[in-house]
Amino acid sequence: MELIVASSIGILTTGGVYLLLRLRTFPVILGLALLSYAVNVFLFASGRLAIDQSPILSKYGDASYTDPLPQALVLTAIVISFGMTAVLVMLGLGAYLEADSDRIDLDPDHSDTDDENERAA
Amino acid sequence: MHWIILPVILPALLAPIIAFAMRHDITLARVASVAGTSLLLVIALGLASLAADGTTHVYRLGDWPAPFGIVLVLDRLSALMVVLTSALALIVLIHAITTGWDARGRHFHALFQFQLMGVCGAFLTGDIFNLFVFFEVLLIASYGLMIHSGGKERMQAGLQYVVMNLAGSTLFLFALGTLYASTGTLNIADLAVRIPEIPIEEAALVRVAVILLMIVFALKAALFPVQFWLPATYAQAPAPVAALFAIMTKVGAYAILRVHTTVFGPGSAGTEDLAGTWLFPAAIVTIAIGALGVLGARRLMPLIAFSVVGSMGTLFISVAMFTPLGMSAALYYMVHSTFAAACLFLIADLVVSRRSGDRLSPEAPTVQNGLFAALFFAAAIAMAGMPPLSGFLGKLLILDAIRAPDTIVWGWSAVLIGSLLTIVGFGRAGSILFWKSTSITPEAETAQAPPPAPATVGQVAPVMLTLAVLAGLAVFAGPVSAYLGETASQLFDRQGYVDAVLNPSEGG
Numbered sequence: 001m002e003l004i005v006a007s008s009i010g011i012l013t014t015g016g017v018y019l020l021l022r023l024r025t026f027p028v029i030l031g032l033a034l035l036s037y038a039v040n041v042f043l044f045a046s047g048r049l050a051i052d053q054s055p056i057l058s059k060y061g062d063a064s065y066t067d068p069l070p071q072a073l074v075l076t077a078i079v080i081s082f083g084m085t086a087v088l089v090m091l092g093l094g095a096y097l098e099a100d101s102d103r104i105d106l107d108p109d110h111s112d113t114d115d116e117n118e119r120a121a
Numbered sequence: 122m123h124w125i126i127l128p129v130i131l132p133a134l135l136a137p138i139i140a141f142a143m144r145h146d147i148t149l150a151r152v153a154s155v156a157g158t159s160l161l162l163v164i165a166l167g168l169a170s171l172a173a174d175g176t177t178h179v180y181r182l183g184d185w186p187a188p189f190g191i192v193l194v195l196d197r198l199s200a201l202m203v204v205l206t207s208a209l210a211l212i213v214l215i216h217a218i219t220t221g222w223d224a225r226g227r228h229f230h231a232l233f234q235f236q237l238m239g240v241c242g243a244f245l246t247g248d249i250f251n252l253f254v255f256f257e258v259l260l261i262a263s264y265g266l267m268i269h270s271g272g273k274e275r276m277q278a279g280l281q282y283v284v285m286n287l288a289g290s291t292l293f294l295f296a297l298g299t300l301y302a303s304t305g306t307l308n309i310a311d312l313a314v315r316i317p318e319i320p321i322e323e324a325a326l327v328r329v330a331v332i333l334l335m336i337v338f339a340l341k342a343a344l345f346p347v348q349f350w351l352p353a354t355y356a357q358a359p360a361p362v363a364a365l366f367a368i369m370t371k372v373g374a375y376a377i378l379r380v381h382t383t384v385f386g387p388g389s390a391g392t393e394d395l396a397g398t399w400l401f402p403a404a405i406v407t408i409a410i411g412a413l414g415v416l417g418a419r420r421l422m423p424l425i426a427f428s429v430v431g432s433m434g435t436l437f438i439s440v441a442m443f444t445p446l447g448m449s450a451a452l453y454y455m456v457h458s459t460f461a462a463a464c465l466f467l468i469a470d471l472v473v474s475r476r477s478g479d480r481l482s483p484e485a486p487t488v489q490n491g492l493f494a495a496l497f498f499a500a501a502i503a504m505a506g507m508p509p510l511s512g513f514l515g516k517l518l519i520l521d522a523i524r525a526p527d528t529i530v531w532g533w534s535a536v537l538i539g540s541l542l543t544i545v546g547f548g549r550a551g552s553i554l555f556w557k558s559t560s561i562t563p564e565a566e567t568a569q570a571p572p573p574a575p576a577t578v579g580q581v582a583p584v585m586l587t588l589a590v591l592a593g594l595a596v597f598a599g600p601v602s603a604y605l606g607e608t609a610s611q612l613f614d615r616q617g618y619v620d621a622v623l624n625p626s627e628g629g
Binding site for chain 1 (some may be wrong): 250254257261264268271272273276277279280281283284287288290291294295297298299301302307
């Protein structure tokens with residue numbers, strides 16, 4: 001169980017970081033999504049891993065329960081990362097339509113002139 | 122004591138009203154936005170007078186006692202930051218309205234209010250996960266403001282800014298997960314109780330969280346090695362937005378001040394040595410990058426953005442001491458550099474909008490060359506840290522705070538050489554923009570084009586106001602630094618903070 005959770009977080013993070021370094025809009029968005037999945041699972045694990053336990057104290061004497069706070073944190077994190085991904089997709093589309101290029105990096109020396117367009121032409 | 126939550130509630134209510142009810146009427150939106158921001162300033166001043174006697178006020182949301190519920194905490198530092206935010210916001214808003222920036226895209230005022238909500242919330246919260254949420258609120262508003270009025274370069278720079286911050290948010294969550302796993306709480310006061318109890322040999326996990334949090338806050342504060350986003354973002358953002366963003370870097374600085382002093386700071390055996398050790402060299406490199414950037418910039422907006430980077434380095438060199446003296450110097454410089462950066466961006470906007478672009482090349486003077494030159498000169502003096510404005514006193518206080526034998530050589534060299542390079546850079550920019558251009562006679566075809574409209578009183582007033590604030594900071598440096606000294610000593614009073622939040626009967 002611990003091994004599965006830990007390695008899945010690791011793999012998701014690795015994939016996320018790799019895609020994040022691709023410097024093209026679509027892979028970067030996917031990479032950030034993978035990273036946010038990884039962090040959600042990680043937040044879950046921060047409240048200790050438990051199976052088949054409710055996140056509330058039982059009044060029938062059974063004292064074992066799983067920590068509810070990380071679940072609340074994960075819920076918040078999911079909502080925020082979902083919203084942010086939506087914003088990012090719109091922004092990426094906007095930048096692509098404006099610039100005709102989906103590169104994320106900027107070259108400040110060229111961004112103020114039309115050098116690039118002239119060279120391309 | 123419901124006043125404490127008003128700086129969050131007021132913009133949070135005003136923004137949707139502006140977005141939905143006033144979206145077709147820019148005049149109405151302007152009136153509402155200015156009224157709301159003025160009210161925010163009044164509330165902030167009220168809160169500051171409430172906190173001025175040194176008590177730490179706590180507002181429990183839903184009346185849940187800490188650490189189970191979320192609390193807002195008002196002490197001298199939070200009150201100071203909220204006042205700073207609202208004063209800056211009002212000045213920037215006037216500029217945005219009088220220059221017409223707010224009408225060049227949609228929903229400027231709604232996003233502006235959401236931005237204020239996030240910033241004020243981040244300054245007031247006493248819960249570190251809540252801090253994350255307010256960070257996201259202010260970020261998502263800033264994404265909208267950053268790409269306000271669109272354009273190719275702005276969209277690309279905005280995209281880069283968003284990706285950078287989303288990666289930062291992920292890192293923030295990892296840090297919070299680690300912190301929660303090792304301490305079982307996310308309330309700042311509760312953390313301040315539990316972290317010192319962890320012996321150094323068991324603190325490995327917490328130390329990881331400390332460094333992760335520091336990277337996240339350093340990303341916001343544009344500290345080396347995560348400062349790369351700032352020049353492109355600030356240079357491409359609409360000028361009033363860049364001026365407002367002067368407070369955004371300070372949110373990161375505030376978070377480091379609060380978390381790495383109250384929670385991980387002196388007294389926590391396992392973590393107290395970490396932040397200062399890493400912050401000091403990072404701050405020195407940041408100053409170097411800022412100064413070289415100012416010297417090498419070929420356009421005006423990136424030049425100012427690099428001077429902001431340099432000022433953040435100067436600020437953190439003082440923070441890295443983690444002494445009350447260093448903190449009070451850092452706070453003085455923080456107030457100063459916020460207004461100095463805003464002032465530079467506002468005057469640059471007035472200049473650039475009357476030229477063909479922000480390239481540093483001589484062009485025939487248009488209108489009011491002398492007035493703009495004088496304003497730019499004053500703002501550059503403030504930013505570079507020359508007398509008589511407050512930058513000089515701020516840097517003097519910082520030099521005084523880093524006099525320890527092991528920091529004086531590197532610290533003084535960095536601050537002094539950095540200031541020199543910044544002065545040279547600004548001198549070069551100013552003389553190209555305003556001085557050389559007087560020797561150029563307008564060409565025939567440009568002479569026939571109608572000259573740009575001269576700046577109205579309303580457009581110059583915000584710049585004058587920031588300069589007046591800077592002059593006021595210098596004139597009243599005595600009382601201000603005495604107040605900031607008390608603020609810093611309250612920041613180091615860990616027990617007082619903990620008592621106020623966790624034992625409400627004592628702290629109220």
